[in-house]
Amino acid sequence: MVKQQDFSVWYKAKNFPPKVVGRETDRMNFPIDDLAHALFVTGRAPADRATHGTTSLYEWLHRVALVPAYLRMAPGGRLMRSDLARELDRSEKVALSYTLGQAMTGIFSERVLSVRFLMHVDRYANRYGLAFDPSSKKRADLFGQKLDGGWVVAEAKGRSGIVDWKLEQTMIAQKGTIKSIGGVVPDFAFGCAAHFPKLNDGSEPLAVLAIDPPDFEPDAIDLGITLDKFIQAYYEPFLAALEGSGYRNSSGDFTVARYDAMGLRVGVLRSVLERVERARNGSVSGLHDDVTALLNEQVPEERPAGQFLDGTMVKSNWKAPMSQDDWSESYYVEKF
Structure with a gap:
């Protein structure tokens, strides 16, 4: 059942094990807040405040502004581009x-593959000075850890129209450029493309x-990481968001920052925040185990909209712009 304020996006999952993705073609129903959260965690801007200040915060605010500017929720929850976006x-x-x-x-990684932590490969690499082979320009975009501890690698693509054979082959090549993460072979290395195919209507x-x-590429690399530094890098943009706002308070179990001009609130579970802040002050050892233990204890499987598997909260107030009827009234209204 699609809730009134949920997007409904169809996906096709090719060649995944049936026990992981039960139906090759299905749809994901998710609230607007999932987009804002996903844009936060997948950004490539570095979050080392000592070197770059609040760069990662400004980069994220720029990215999330794309949602109310260019996307609309059409009847039935379809995610459409606004007229402005098509121009x-x-x-x-x-x-x-x-x-x-x-x-x-x-969003696909979290909702279909149960990925709890996902970040851009370059963000981790830049944060910890991880060097790659300069002779190869092919590298997957994202990597992350699932609820059960397994790893995933993802190559992300986007198209204004259809996904053609050439793009599929590019995704197949680039998703297989990381053969292991910290010496562990990923459970999945997949390509994922968001696109806007034209339907019969x-x-x-x-x-x-x-x-x-x-299969993996012949020159696939090992992504050398440590679990504690991975978690530290993951939460640093959230720390920047909490510290960059002039409005910070408590809301239930969360510490929350308000960005009223953007219609956004960003929060982190206080217990997780306290542990990550201690890591920033030098207590990095054991961070991964401590944070995952806190999340396993405090984050329920069924969560309110705007709360996520990683113990963060991102809530938007975009109902008015998202429901504007500026995505072309000539489109057929699909019945659900």
Whole structure:
């Protein structure tokens, strides 16, 4: 059942094990807040405040502003581009598609594959000086850890139209460029594309194609990480968001920052926040085990909208812009 304020996005999952993805074609129903959260965690901007200040915060605010500016919720929960989005020039459309590709990869990873922590490979690499082979420009975008501790690698793509054979082959090649994470072979290395195929009725709702072919590239690398530094890097943008706002208070079990001009609130479970702050002050050892133990104790499987598996909260007040009827009234209204 689609809730009134939920998006409904169809996905096709090719070559995943049936026990993981039961139906090759299905749909994800998720609230607007999931987009804001996914845009936060998949951003590539560094979060080292000592070197870059609040760069990661400004980068995220820019990314999330794309949602009320360019996306609309059509009848039945379909995610559509606004008229303004379709009028962008080519380079701007490419940027929007790229960002949406990352966000939808994040949502697919959490809702279908039970990924709790997901981040951009470059954000971790830049934070800890991780070097890659300069002779190869192919590298997957995202990596993350599932609830059960297994790893995933994801190559995210976005297109204004359909996903063609060439793009599928590109995703297949790039998703297999990381053969292990900290010496552990990932459970899944998949490509994921957000695109806007034109349906028979002329409408162009967002859809997702995910591909999980079995082999790795011959020159695939080991992504050398440590679990504690992985968790520290993951939460640093949230620390920046909490510290960058002039309005910070408590809301239930969360410490929350308000960005009223953006219609956003960002929060972190206080217990998790306290442990991550101690890590920033030098107590990094044991961070991964401590945080996952706190999350396992305090984050229920069924969570209110705007609360996530990682113990964070992102809530938006975008009902008015998202429901604007500026996505072309000539489109057929799908019945659910």
